[in-house]
Amino acid sequence: MVEKSIDHAFTATSLTSAATDPTFAGALSFMRRRFAKDLAGADAVVWGIPFDAATSNRPGARFGPQAIRRASAIFDNDPQYPFSRDLFSEMAVIDYGDCLLDYGNHQKTPAAIEAQANVILDSGAFLLTLGGDHYVTWPLLKAHVARHGPLALVQFDAHQDTWLDDDRRIDHGSFVARAVRDGIIDATRSIQIGIRTHAPETFGIRLLYGHEIEEMSAAEIAATILDHTGGKPAYLTFDIDCLDPAFAPGTGTPVAGGPSSAKILSVLRQLGGLDIRGADVVEVAPAYDHADITAIAGATVAMYMLGLRAERQALR
Numbered sequence: 001m002v003e004k005s006i007d008h009a010f011t012a013t014s015l016t017s018a019a020t021d022p023t024f025a026g027a028l029s030f031m032r033r034r035f036a037k038d039l040a041g042a043d044a045v046v047w048g049i050p051f052d053a054a055t056s057n058r059p060g061a062r063f064g065p066q067a068i069r070r071a072s073a074i075f076d077n078d079p080q081y082p083f084s085r086d087l088f089s090e091m092a093v094i095d096y097g098d099c100l101l102d103y104g105n106h107q108k109t110p111a112a113i114e115a116q117a118n119v120i121l122d123s124g125a126f127l128l129t130l131g132g133d134h135y136v137t138w139p140l141l142k143a144h145v146a147r148h149g150p151l152a153l154v155q156f157d158a159h160q161d162t163w164l165d166d167d168r169r170i171d172h173g174s175f176v177a178r179a180v181r182d183g184i185i186d187a188t189r190s191i192q193i194g195i196r197t198h199a200p201e202t203f204g205i206r207l208l209y210g211h212e213i214e215e216m217s218a219a220e221i222a223a224t225i226l227d228h229t230g231g232k233p234a235y236l237t238f239d240i241d242c243l244d245p246a247f248a249p250g251t252g253t254p255v256a257g258g259p260s261s262a263k264i265l266s267v268l269r270q271l272g273g274l275d276i277r278g279a280d281v282v283e284v285a286p287a288y289d290h291a292d293i294t295a296i297a298g299a300t301v302a303m304y305m306l307g308l309r310a311e312r313q314a315l316r
Contacts, residue, residue, distance in 0.1 A: 008032045015041055015092035018077040029095035030130070031072045031087075031303065036094040039123035043091045044309055046128050046302070047120060048098040049113060052285070053106045054135035054172040058252040060285035065098055065130040067250075067286035068302060071295035075303060082269055083307040091310045096120060106170050110139040117143035121278075126309055128302060131282030133252065134161060137237050138175035144235055144278040145184050151277060152189035152234040153179065154225060156242040156264065158210070158255035160192060160199040172283075177201065189232045191225055193267070194242040196255045210257045218263055222270035229274060236271075236279040238301050240294055248297050250289025261297045268304045272311055279305045 005011055008019035009029035019032035029035050030046040039045065048065025055061060079085050087093075099116050102108055117140055120127050129140055134157075145151060153176065155161075165174040176192075179185045180203040187204045196210040206228050213221055241251045244258035284298040 009035045009095065015094060016088050016090065018086060018088065020077065021073070023073050023076065026073070028069045028073055030069050031075050032077075033088070033093045033095045035097060037096065039094070039096075039120065039125060041092050042094045042123065042125045043313060044093045044126040044128060044306060045096045045120050046093065046130065047096045048130045049132040049136045050098055051101055051109060051131070051136055052133045052252070053109070054170045055133045055252045056171070056173055058285060058288060060287040061131060061133045061252055061283050063286050064132055064282070064284035064298070067284055067289070067292070067295040068130045068281065068298045069095070071292050071299040072303065074296065075299070080303060080307060083311065085310065087303075087306050087310045091306075091313050093306065109170065113139035114143045118146070121147050127278050128305055129280040130298075130302065131280060131284070134172040134237070134239050134282045135170060135175055136282060137280055138178060140278065140280060141175075141179055141184050141235060148233055148277045150183060150186050152191075152229040152232040153185040153205070154190070154229065154234050154236045154274065155192045155239070156194055156237070157192055157239040158194055158196045158241045158258060159239070159253065160195055160197065160202065160205075160207070162199045162201050162203055164200065176205070177203065180205070185235070186232060189229050191228045193221065193225065194258055194264075196257050210259070213259055218266035219270060221267045225267075225271060226273050231275065233275045233277045236274070236276050236305065238279070238281045239283045240281065240298050240301075241283055243297060248294040250285050250287070250294030251283045252285050253283075261300070265300065265304060268301065268308070272308055274308075276305070276308065281305075
């Protein structure tokens with residue numbers, strides 16, 4: 001029988017060791033991974049960005065990383081469903097804590113996020129980020145593209161986030177327009193899934209509207225994503241408001257008519273062929289949540305992202 005311990009986030013002796021903390025106790029890192037600022041040996045890094053000053057409706061996503069970490073404690077250390085494996089037996093993962101930001105000087109925020117992301121990416125590790133509102137994806141994309149070149153954007157969201165700006169706005173609704181205009185993403189290979197609003201421009205990005213994915217199977221949605229991205233390296237961003245408010249009430253800009261968490265998780269499970277170079281989960285705002293429904297959904301999406309990464313790494 002494995003010798004049990006507690007506070008694995010601090011006491012772990014290996015980056016691939018299993019935790020034995022009870023779900024109701026212990027230090028709340030993401031999935032009990034060791035808290036560390038030393039990137040040596042890490043295959044993947046989980047990092048929080050507690051920022052929500054760019055939101056256009058209800059604030060509170062700055063508490064998203066805390067909520068997602070707390071909800072992730074429900075994952076025990078048996079093989080993770082539906083991956084049938086201990087995600088961390090061969091993939092070394094750390095929780096890098098949170099991005100340091102000056103709450104009183106938001107004009108410095110994008111550069112601070114990008115600079116700190118660059119430190120992580122320079123180690124060669126895969127970066128999974130917990131937001132924060134969706135603006136944080138803009139500096140994250142810049143950091144990833146500096147390393148990988150222009151990427152296909154695979155965006156699960158109720159909103160297109162293609163509202164135009166003046167290059168200075170701190171706005172969670174315009175980062176996609178800026179990314180297309182600046183050549184950060186390849187619009188011809190990018191796709192947005194779950195859209196239930198209209199914006200002035202699509203920029204040639206493929207849209208799968210909410211009513212369309214309601215009629216499609218999870219397999220059809222996944223096949224459309226894989227076909228449209230065409231094998232191009234991709235950045236995967238998941239705004240929790242992609243889900244219907246019944247499954248994700250704790251978010252800043254909920255939109256009715258979205259898919260269930262079960263359907264979208266099934267889509268994610270079938271994206272093993274997607275060359276994901278970086279990923280984030282954003283817009284979890286726990287103040288509007290009920291019984292951690294949204295935080296659990298966000299933590300599960302993040303776990304699936306690590307699961308896909310673990311499977312891909314095992315094939316190398």
